[in-house]
Amino acid sequence: EDQVTQSPEALRLQEGESSSLNCSYTVSGLRGLFWYRQDPGKGPEFLFTLYSAGEEKEKERLKATLTKKESFLHITAPKPEDSATYLCAVQATGTASKLTFGTGTRLQVTL
């Protein structure tokens, strides 16, 4: 069974204090790993797709990396508007388009 575990559950940072979120996964065969941002009461917003170990993608203050067992979302010099829950999901080969999500990391960035 595909599994996704995210840590920490919650993270509080001061503005400008860089950190990383972790997503560990077990999957029979990885087709893709996805990062989403979810604001309270809203649907997830797509951030990145990573396909193979060693791949990296960047968007503004966010950088996602992938190894064979985990992915990291690095947040550089965060701002209060980066506060949200960050969800990681995997899509396994042979499962059509099913995404298996983790429970997310709730990030709060304070002034």
Place this chain on the structure above:
Amino acid sequence: DAMVIQNPRYQVTQFGKPVTLSCSQTLNHNVMYWYQQKSSQAPKLLFHYYDKDFNNEADTPDNFQSRRPNTSFCFLDIRSPGLGDAAMYLCATSREIGLSYEQYFGPGTRLTVT
């Protein structure tokens, strides 16, 4: 802007009273999904449509049904809602199936069961 729209945003229903949630999309995507997300939990896939082909997840209760009358619209029907069905229901779309196409989510419908 192309988007995924869900109506209503908030729905209150009584225990056992059938309810229908609506999703529409202007992305012209072939695949539409319904997820259930309970508080502080991961979104859980209920089923998806690839064009007119319906695909149910094995652990989705029979109480949940879906209809897709055309490319743009998809409905989630809960035949006899229980208290445990209170959740956020998320509709998502993707261009195709079987490849790593990203899924685009609507804002969700928050369902309360009284």
